[in-house]
Amino acid sequence: MTTLIFLIFAGIAVFCGINLVVQTHPIASALSLIGVMGSLAILYLQLGGEFIAAAQVIVYAGAIMVLFVFVIMLLNAGAEGTSRQVSSFARYVGIVLLAAFLGLISFVIQAMLPKTEGVVFGAFQGGTALDVGRKLFTVYLLPFEVTSVLILIAIVGAMVLARKEI
Amino acid sequence: MQNAVPMSWYLILSAILFGLGVAGFIYRRNIITVFMSIELMLNAVNLTFIAFSYTLRQVDGHIFSFFVMVVAAAEAAVGLAIILTVFKNRETLMIDDVSSMKY
Numbered sequence: 001m002t003t004l005i006f007l008i009f010a011g012i013a014v015f016c017g018i019n020l021v022v023q024t025h026p027i028a029s030a031l032s033l034i035g036v037m038g039s040l041a042i043l044y045l046q047l048g049g050e051f052i053a054a055a056q057v058i059v060y061a062g063a064i065m066v067l068f069v070f071v072i073m074l075l076n077a078g079a080e081g082t083s084r085q086v087s088s089f090a091r092y093v094g095i096v097l098l099a100a101f102l103g104l105i106s107f108v109i110q111a112m113l114p115k116t117e118g119v120v121f122g123a124f125q126g127g128t129a130l131d132v133g134r135k136l137f138t139v140y141l142l143p144f145e146v147t148s149v150l151i152l153i154a155i156v157g158a159m160v161l162a163r164k165e166i
Numbered sequence: 167m168q169n170a171v172p173m174s175w176y177l178i179l180s181a182i183l184f185g186l187g188v189a190g191f192i193y194r195r196n197i198i199t200v201f202m203s204i205e206l207m208l209n210a211v212n213l214t215f216i217a218f219s220y221t222l223r224q225v226d227g228h229i230f231s232f233f234v235m236v237v238a239a240a241e242a243a244v245g246l247a248i249i250l251t252v253f254k255n256r257e258t259l260m261i262d263d264v265s266s267m268k269y
Contacts, residue, residue: 006171010179017183017206021190026198033202036183040209043176047220052228056212059235064205064242071246072198075253080196080260094193102185106178113177116221118170124220131225132232140229147236154240161247 002121005046009039024079026072030065037061048124051132176217183210197249197259201242208238 016035023029037060044053136144183206190203212231219227252264 002169003171006175010175013179014182014186017186020199020202020206021186021193026196026202029199029202033205036206037209040213043179043213044216046171047176047216049216049219049228049231052212052216052231055232055235059239060205060209064239067242067246068198068202071249075198075250075259077196077198077259080194080199094189098185098189102182105181105185109177109181110174113174116173118172119176119217119220120170124223126223126225127219127228132228135225136229136232139226143233147233151236151240154243158243158247161244161251 002046002119005121006043006119009042013039013043026077027069030068030072033068034061034065037065046121047119047127048122049127051127051129054129173217173221177214180210180213180217183207183213195260195262197252197261197264200261201245201249205238205242208234 013036016032016039020029020032020036023032037056041053041056041061044056187203187205187207187210190206191200194200194203212234215227215231215234217227219225249259253259256264258264
């Protein structure tokens with residue numbers, strides 16, 4: 001069952017990832033990215049990351065992608081034009097090289113990774129909001145505070161960029 | 167059917183998604199799609215963090231991927247503001263037309 005769920009959602013993720021790259025319209029790419037994020041959330045849940053799966057759906061698929069779709073709609077971004085000259089030779093060679101590169105990476109991972117036990121749903125219970133919060137506010141308290149400063153800077157930067165005069 | 171998923175499958179899936187993100191980053195010409203490819207790469211890295219967190223039975227990987235999400239949110243806010251400004255000044259979203267700093 002675990003294997004079946006992994007295969008289904010890994011397939012959806014890879015399909016949506018390919019769709020993101022080949023679609024010309026930004027809205028189609030954005031919807032594909034939401035598909036990738038949703039299926040990755042399922043995989044996080046399988047790996048015992050309850051909190052991070054919820055955060056993935058709420059923060060990534062919810063907030064960030066709404067921002068993307070909002071900007072796409074606001075700018076009325078259409079399909080990419082075909083103004084740029086891309087030789088079809090380069091395109092096909094690129095696809096073949098990408099496939100070869102990914103195959104090589106897969107082989108290296110398969111060969112070099114030390115043998116560990118497989119992933120079974122429910123074997124790791126330490127990813128609840130309680131565990132994440134406890135670690136976040138004790139061991140990782142300083143990075144957490146620095147991150148809040150980062151977000152403050154990002155807010156100020158976005159406001160400065162969105163002014164009228166620039 | 168075996169009931170346990172090998173650990174390497176997660177890493178291979180992550181590598182495939184990362185490679186697709188790199189391909190989209192290089193191949194696409196629309197700034198927004200390029201930006202979404204970056205988000206795809208960040209997601210692939212998150213999957214690796216969570217998978218290793220499972221193997222080591224430590225919650226630290228979840229916290230790293232949480233920080234990656236926070237940074238991605240900040241990056242999306244600033245990046246989309248930059249895209250809006252570029253569009254306001256140049257009336258285009260194609261990265262080939264925004265090349266003043268190239269030469």
